[in-house]
Amino acid sequence: MAENTPLRIIIVGAGNMGRRWLAIAEKSPAYDVVGVVDIVVDGARAAADELGRSDVPVTATLAEMLDTVQADAVANVTIPAAHVDVTGLALERGLPVLSEKPAAATLAESIALAAASEVSGRLFAVSQSRRHNSQLHDLKRRAVPLGQVGIATTEFFKAPHFGGFRDEMEHPLLVDMAIHPFDSARFVLDADPVAVYCEEYNPSWSWYAGDAAATAVFEMTGGVRYIYTGSWASPGAETSWNGSWRLSAEGGGATWNGDDDPTSDPESGPSGERLAYGGVSESLHAFADAVNTGAPFSGEIHDNILSLAMVEAAVLSAQTGTRVLIDDVLENARTEAIGAAVDDAVRAALEAWGPAGEHLRTYSSRLVVSAG
Numbered sequence: 001m002a003e004n005t006p007l008r009i010i011i012v013g014a015g016n017m018g019r020r021w022l023a024i025a026e027k028s029p030a031y032d033v034v035g036v037v038d039i040v041v042d043g044a045r046a047a048a049d050e051l052g053r054s055d056v057p058v059t060a061t062l063a064e065m066l067d068t069v070q071a072d073a074v075a076n077v078t079i080p081a082a083h084v085d086v087t088g089l090a091l092e093r094g095l096p097v098l099s100e101k102p103a104a105a106t107l108a109e110s111i112a113l114a115a116a117s118e119v120s121g122r123l124f125a126v127s128q129s130r131r132h133n134s135q136l137h138d139l140k141r142r143a144v145p146l147g148q149v150g151i152a153t154t155e156f157f158k159a160p161h162f163g164g165f166r167d168e169m170e171h172p173l174l175v176d177m178a179i180h181p182f183d184s185a186r187f188v189l190d191a192d193p194v195a196v197y198c199e200e201y202n203p204s205w206s207w208y209a210g211d212a213a214a215t216a217v218f219e220m221t222g223g224v225r226y227i228y229t230g231s232w233a234s235p236g237a238e239t240s241w242n243g244s245w246r247l248s249a250e251g252g253g254a255t256w257n258g259d260d261d262p263t264s265d266p267e268s269g270p271s272g273e274r275l276a277y278g279g280v281s282e283s284l285h286a287f288a289d290a291v292n293t294g295a296p297f298s299g300e301i302h303d304n305i306l307s308l309a310m311v312e313a314a315v316l317s318a319q320t321g322t323r324v325l326i327d328d329v330l331e332n333a334r335t336e337a338i339g340a341a342v343d344d345a346v347r348a349a350l351e352a353w354g355p356a357g358e359h360l361r362t363y364s365s366r367l368v369v370s371a372g
């Protein structure tokens with residue numbers, strides 16, 4: 001495909017986020033929306049109609065849509081439980097995928113999808129929208145002149161009454177929310193997780209059935225410690241949705257309250273530089289660029305799995321009361337994925353990986369796969 005040719009994209013999932021993605025893609029010259037899929041097919045129709053696109057075909061399944069239209073890419077904005085099937089089918093049919101986080105409902109499923117991306121030679125990109133925050137990028141820029149960062153902290157204190165599934169989840173904060181700061185910490189520190197000790201707890205007044213609060217201490221590569229303390233049951237003096245950040249480096253410190261421009265002491269750089277789009281919009285434009293040109297995508301599946309592993313390892317640590325090694329969690333997930341694989345090529349690819357952590361870190365440091 002020539003550069004700047006609009007990418008013919010199928011949007012799968014027309015819920016809250018799917019409608020946002022659809023509106024961004026419809027407005028962007030980088031995309032031509034050629035189909036909308038939702039198991040609630042009336043919802044898909046309504047979402048397309050709302051944008052004045054009653055000409056766009058809608059179906060209940062991605063398989064039906066792929067039989068109907070020619071497409072260059074698939075956007076997966078379904079619920080986490082459906083991610084593995086939708087992304088797996090798109091890759092199998094030779095199409096690159098941009099998916100909402102999490103890559104899949106489990107680490108093992110995500111690892112299987114990384115192998116499926118290798119087998120198909122197509123990009124599987126995960127949109128971690130908060131990674132594309134201009135102020136987070138500024139925090140990272142400010143840290144560089146301060147020298148080696150040794151300690152990073154995030155405090156997150158909110159009190160949302162969601163109702164619905166989050167109120168009943170076993171690990172609502174760690175599983176549904178913590179992927180954002182964990183992924184951002186990897187980005188800011190340019191470091192990968194090595195081990196974690198985590199405790200989960202539920203304040204006595206919490207309205208959540210599961211543990212709504214947690215503290216995790218991660219050892220990151222280079223010996224850096226990343227400490228996360230969060231709560232979803234903390235009314236009053238709340239932090240921003242991005243949490244409140246502090247980086248402590250050899251030559252000074254940098255802070256970010258998650259809403260305003262970061263600061264550093266000593267002053268180490270101008271604030272105010274902005275990404276072209278930011279958030280989900282940045283993901284969609286970066287994905288089009290990656291597919292068209294082969295440019296690296298920040299959040300390519302092999303890299304993204306290292307953030308997901310932080311979540312799964314933190315949960316395991318809290319359950320077992322032990323310090324958990326990230327490479328052990330990744331290797332167990334690879335074994336599980338091999339056992340569950342139904343596609344021979346995917347199973348063979350996973351068997352050929354060798355130790356999962358090493359494979360993922362090596363792969364994520366290389367260029368992402370282009371759609372060709």
Ligand SMILES: NC(=O)c1ccc[n+]([C@@H]2O[C@H](COP(=O)([O-])OP(=O)(O)OC[C@H]3O[C@@H](n4cnc5c(N)ncnc54)[C@H](O)[C@@H]3O)[C@@H](O)[C@H]2O)c1
Nearest residue numbers: 013014015016017018038039077078079080082100101129
């Ligand atoms: N980045 C963020 O800040 C952020 C915020 C909210 C949600 N999310 C993520 O976005 C995704 C979607 O969340 P949402 O809030 O839009 O959920 P939602 O429930 O509003 O929408 C999901 C839609 O997917 C459809 N669907 C389910 N299974 C399907 C399948 N197999 N094929 C086609 N359609 C299917 C449902 O019918 C529904 O319309 C989730 O992965 C969620 O974690 C990210």
